[in-house]
Amino acid sequence: MSDNHYKSPLIILGSPRSFTSLICAVLGQNPDAYGVPELNLFITEDIKTLIEELSGYRQIQLHGLLRVVSHLYSGEQNLKSLEMARRWILTRLDRGTDEIYRELCEKVAPLRIIDKSPVYSLKPEYLERIHKAFPDAYYLHLVRHPRTQGESIMKVAKGLMAILANSIDYSTETPTVDPQISWYNMQKNILDFMQKIPADRQMRMHGEIVLNQREDSLRKICQWIGMADDASAIEDMLHPEESPFACLGPVGAHLGNDINFLRSPELRDGQISYSQLEGPLPWRSDGKGFSQEVMKMAWDLGYK
Secondary structure, three states: OOOOOOOOOEEEEOOOOOOHHHHHHHHHOOOOEEEOOOOOHHHOOEHHHHHHHOOHHHHHHHHHHHHHHHHHHHOOOOHHHHHHHHHHHHOOOOOEHHHHHHHHHHHHOOOEEEEEOHHHHHOHHHHHHHHHHOOOOEEEEEEOOHHHHHHHHHOOHHHHHHHHOOOEEOOOOOOEEOOHHHHHHHHHHHHHHHOOOOHHHEEEEEHHHHHHOHHHHHHHHHHHHOOOOOHHHHHHHOOHHHOOOOOOOOOOOOOOOOHHHHHOOOOOOOOOOOOOOOOOOOOOOOOOOOOHHHHHHHHHOOOO
């Protein structure tokens, strides 16, 4: 417990479609934790700017915050509690996003917030805001093989997620949507940021290993961060579908998390397979494979 009577959050960093939604919900079911959907608070300095920036098609990036406020302050998620959550946010327009995050940490205390907002890894300044607000935060870097992660990205609205991340190869005659670009950029941002984080407050794991070796991986993470790791706690974490956010929310805040996770939040039987780094990429029509910089980073991260 900190001097402010709340625990600093565990921030899960990783590219989209790297099992972050599922693993956040898994860890969030620990009796010492409160797993949240994507809060996205640290993309701006204050709430007013956040609301202005997350307008239009980006309004869905507010769904997670709305659902959390609705659940924490009313105990439910419906149209009525959603209106309350909107008023809660509007009365705090002049406050910093760091203040709001601390308020949420205080509300869930003595539990620890587990947060996964992939957008944080898009820009170094987002990561810096987290570090400034919570110098004692823990960070779990979740990695997924760049081929299977890219294939998963390209299945979402025909690559729209990659396009929004500007993951585009402009060297081809017709620009090519290529998710390896954002995979590399986000991993680099995370790795650069982690250099300033004490070793005891960071951990890196393959998402594939966490899901293939569930009990051992969960126990390792819990022991590292100081959460319950007994048989009962492990059993609770094997049921992410019990999270209040592991389903579609009310109209106006129905997302807040990966849509595939929301539709099917249970842990599935079977092993998550690895892929290969060599060879042409299925989303490219020119037969090209991974760039040398992506290959090297993947090797350094333990992939072959």
